[in-house]
Amino acid sequence: MKPKAIFNWSSGKDSAFALYKTLQEDQFEITSLLTSINEKFQRISMHGVHVSLLEQQAKSLGFPLIKMELPKEPSMEEYREIMSKTMNQIQSQGITHSIFGDIFLEDLRKYREDQLQSIGMNGVFPLWKIDTTALIHEFLELGFKTIVTCVNETYLDKSFAGRIIDHDFIKDLPENVDPCGENGEFHTFTFDGPIFKNPIDFEIGEIVKKTYPKPQTDENEETGEYVFWFCDLISK
Numbered sequence: 001m002k003p004k005a006i007f008n009w010s011s012g013k014d015s016a017f018a019l020y021k022t023l024q025e026d027q028f029e030i031t032s033l034l035t036s037i038n039e040k041f042q043r044i045s046m047h048g049v050h051v052s053l054l055e056q057q058a059k060s061l062g063f064p065l066i067k068m069e070l071p072k073e074p075s076m077e078e079y080r081e082i083m084s085k086t087m088n089q090i091q092s093q094g095i096t097h098s099i100f101g102d103i104f105l106e107d108l109r110k111y112r113e114d115q116l117q118s119i120g121m122n123g124v125f126p127l128w129k130i131d132t133t134a135l136i137h138e139f140l141e142l143g144f145k146t147i148v149t150c151v152n153e154t155y156l157d158k159s160f161a162g163r164i165i166d167h168d169f170i171k172d173l174p175e176n177v178d179p180c181g182e183n184g185e186f187h188t189f190t191f192d193g194p195i196f197k198n199p200i201d202f203e204i205g206e207i208v209k210k211t212y213p214k215p216q217t218d219e220n221e222e223t224g225e226y227v228f229w230f231c232d233l234i235s236k
Helices: 013-025 051-061 076-091 106-117 132-141 167-172
Strands: 004-008 029-038 065-070 097-099 122-124 145-152 186-192 202-213 225-235
Touching: 004 013, 013 029, 013 097, 013 132, 013 186, 029 051, 051 065, 051 186, 051 225, 065 076, 076 106, 106 122, 132 167
Parallel strands: 004 029, 004 097, 029 065, 097 122
Antiparallel strands: 145 186, 145 225, 202 225
């Protein structure tokens, strides 16, 4: 019997490609998808995608969906408490592995592995250290389709929000932007590809600006804010 695994699903391209790789390798029995949701707005954390579209994805992919609901702006303590409760429930069902779409953020991987090891689970990273330029081109060649739902204005301007990722999009990216947005430059919603039974049907809505306070590392440091542009996707 294959070990049971939960798949951490963000709705974006890295998750979709990691799921594709996992299914191709066929080493785990994926029991369900796990997604963090903003409890108040019923949207995927950071991606800004409404839960109705997430549910369409899960249905098209053919997996049960676990929604981990978080407060609007959870503290690290609140986040850890909710995550710990969720993962303990998952582990109690005989699930031994947790699969992620991370590519090269060492600190994030270590954090995930440490949290999992504390409850006797293991992390799996199918895309780890794959060159991101090669990855995005393979992703497109396989027939995946994905749209940019959020951009960080530190790296990209408003015009990139709502664009479908294709070869022209990749060419238009500034040199300091990772082609997979692995440093948080942009987030996506994948709506079609070889792992979907049918495409996700949606309309592109308005593009809105949202700001978030920057965390202070020094009490004498001036406060600032992050600016993000979100493209609202409307379920048909």
